[in-house]
Amino acid sequence: MDPYLHQQSGTPPPFLTKSMEASAAEKAPATASGGTRRVLLFPLPFQGHLNPMLQLADVLHARGLRVTVFHAAFNAPDRVAGYHFVPVGAGVPTADLVPTGSNADFAGALLRINERLQGPFEDSLREVLQEEEDHEGARPACLVLDSNLRSMQVVADRLGVPTLVLRTGGAACLVAYMAFPALCDKGLLPPQDHSQLNLPLDDLPPLRLQDMVFSTTTPHETMTTCLERIVESAKCSSGVILNTFNDLEGVELRKIIDGVGVPVYAIGPLYKISSGVKSSLLSSDQTCLDWLDKQEAKSVLFVSFGSLASMDQEELVETAWGLANSRMPFLWVIRPDAVHGSGNVGLPDGFEEETQGTGMVVSWAPQQDVLGHQAIGGFWTHNGWNSTLESICEGVPMICRPHFADQMINARYVEEVWKVGFELEGKLERGNIERGIRKLLCEEGGEMRRRADDLKDKATRCIKKGGSSQTMVDLLVNCIMSLPSSISMGLV
Numbered sequence: 001m002d003p004y005l006h007q008q009s010g011t012p013p014p015f016l017t018k019s020m021e022a023s024a025a026e027k028a029p030a031t032a033s034g035g036t037r038r039v040l041l042f043p044l045p046f047q048g049h050l051n052p053m054l055q056l057a058d059v060l061h062a063r064g065l066r067v068t069v070f071h072a073a074f075n076a077p078d079r080v081a082g083y084h085f086v087p088v089g090a091g092v093p094t095a096d097l098v099p100t101g102s103n104a105d106f107a108g109a110l111l112r113i114n115e116r117l118q119g120p121f122e123d124s125l126r127e128v129l130q131e132e133e134d135h136e137g138a139r140p141a142c143l144v145l146d147s148n149l150r151s152m153q154v155v156a157d158r159l160g161v162p163t164l165v166l167r168t169g170g171a172a173c174l175v176a177y178m179a180f181p182a183l184c185d186k187g188l189l190p191p192q193d194h195s196q197l198n199l200p201l202d203d204l205p206p207l208r209l210q211d212m213v214f215s216t217t218t219p220h221e222t223m224t225t226c227l228e229r230i231v232e233s234a235k236c237s238s239g240v241i242l243n244t245f246n247d248l249e250g251v252e253l254r255k256i257i258d259g260v261g262v263p264v265y266a267i268g269p270l271y272k273i274s275s276g277v278k279s280s281l282l283s284s285d286q287t288c289l290d291w292l293d294k295q296e297a298k299s300v301l302f303v304s305f306g307s308l309a310s311m312d313q314e315e316l317v318e319t320a321w322g323l324a325n326s327r328m329p330f331l332w333v334i335r336p337d338a339v340h341g342s343g344n345v346g347l348p349d350g351f352e353e354e355t356q357g358t359g360m361v362v363s364w365a366p367q368q369d370v371l372g373h374q375a376i377g378g379f380w381t382h383n384g385w386n387s388t389l390e391s392i393c394e395g396v397p398m399i400c401r402p403h404f405a406d407q408m409i410n411a412r413y414v415e416e417v418w419k420v421g422f423e424l425e426g427k428l429e430r431g432n433i434e435r436g437i438r439k440l441l442c443e444e445g446g447e448m449r450r451r452a453d454d455l456k457d458k459a460t461r462c463i464k465k466g467g468s469s470q471t472m473v474d475l476l477v478n479c480i481m482s483l484p485s486s487i488s489m490g491l492v
Contacts, residue, residue: 037141038066044146045072047307052168055274063477089120107218107226114151122155150229165237169385171252173406177227190220206416211408234260243268246468247458265476285362298377304333305382309403315428320351322433330359378440383410395456397448420452
């Protein structure tokens with residue numbers, strides 16, 4: 001039996017003996033001054049990465065650990081009472097660190113973030129370590145960092161701080177990243193011909209070659225370096241934490257365990273395990289919840305493409321008329337920067353009159369609350385991992401429109417593995433959009449919804465006492481508590 005993963009649904013792993021269970025449930029050990037251990041965290045400064053890290057912080061804080069959150073001085077998260085926040089990199093150039101739009105070079109931005117924040121982070125980490133030793137007589141237990149922050153991990157290693165890595169994407173995504181070099185060695189990546197894109201990848205079912213083209217604008221060398229560092233961060237850590245659950249991605253989790261050689265903790269869905277802490281870089285329009293209260297059960301299509309994806313004006317117009325022509329109720333999130341090269345969004349003439357009473361448009365919505373609302377019958381999504389996981393955990397089937405990064409992988413799994421949605425392929429055209437909406441809400445959506453409800457039930461079971469994710473949280477906390485507290489290492 002694998003010591004880090006259990007494949008049975010709804011039951012604790014058999015390797016978790018009573019002594020291990022008791023050890024995992026102990027309170028955080030006291031420091032020399034009688035306080036509890038401190039855990040350090042460093043999220044990536046993007047919306048989809050901040051929330052999972054803060055939710056993890058909430059879970060650890062609830063187990064008695066004190067929390068310090070390092071964060072980029074730009075895109076700072078909302079403050080949480082009881083946490084210590086440390087800004088990093090005030091004054092560094094940031095214009096090219098916050099990419100927007102589906103065609104932006106996100107991998108390049110990740111490398112620049114690592115380069116520019118590494119020095120400032122080392123200074124900040126030294127200060128925090130010294131403060132902890134002066135006041136508590138012990139070092140922090142560890143640093144939990146986003147897997148995209150490999151350079152910060154190097155700093156922590158140099159200063160003798162153990163690291164754990166949080167993967168905010170799904171397990172299937174990390175498996176694909178691990179396989180990327182082999183596909184390059186075989187000459188499949190980068191694709192040499194458009195005709196290759198639909199080629200099935202036998203070692204990564206159900207993925208196709210096109211699902212591994214994570215960006216059409218990032219140079220291949222940049223993407224390769226970025227993915228290599230993500231995988232390195234996992235292999236060089238004391239453990240990998242994933243925001244997923246065993247009944248959803250058990251096969252992929254086992255591949256990760258075999259590949260990284262360190263403990264793997266699948267503790268998702270984090271937003272369900274935590275007490276509801278969240279941070280939003282955008283202001284949500286709460287009035288949409290009142291509007292949803294007036295709609296029939298499972299009748300509304302929620303449309304949101306995340307905090308970074310974008311479209312051109314023609315795609316916006318076609319989307320608008322596809323929604324209007326479907327005659328189905330909808331809640332549509334359109335960010336002010338959702339259209340390429342524009343700071344404001346203009347809906348087509350006549351759209352508001354045509355959809356009055358059946359649709360609502362907002363600039364940002366409280367997504368978890370929306371997806372959990374009884375009125376929501378479907379979700380048209382970009383398939384970022386948080387959105388995909390939240391939709392699954394709320395039992396909401398999906399129309400998939402992936403844009404970049406891991407979104408193509410997530411969409412493929414939604415359609416081919418979990419069968420709780422389908423991809424809207426090709427050019428955005430109002431007739432195709434209308435047909436897709438009707439397919440989800442009126443035609444084939446019933447069977448997809450039943451499968452989504454089944455996954456929702458499994459997600460609910462895994463976070464209950466004795467469930468796989470709660471068991472993994474116990475083991476994770478036990479791991480953190482057992483890390484050495486020596487004060488003799490690193491501060492040189």
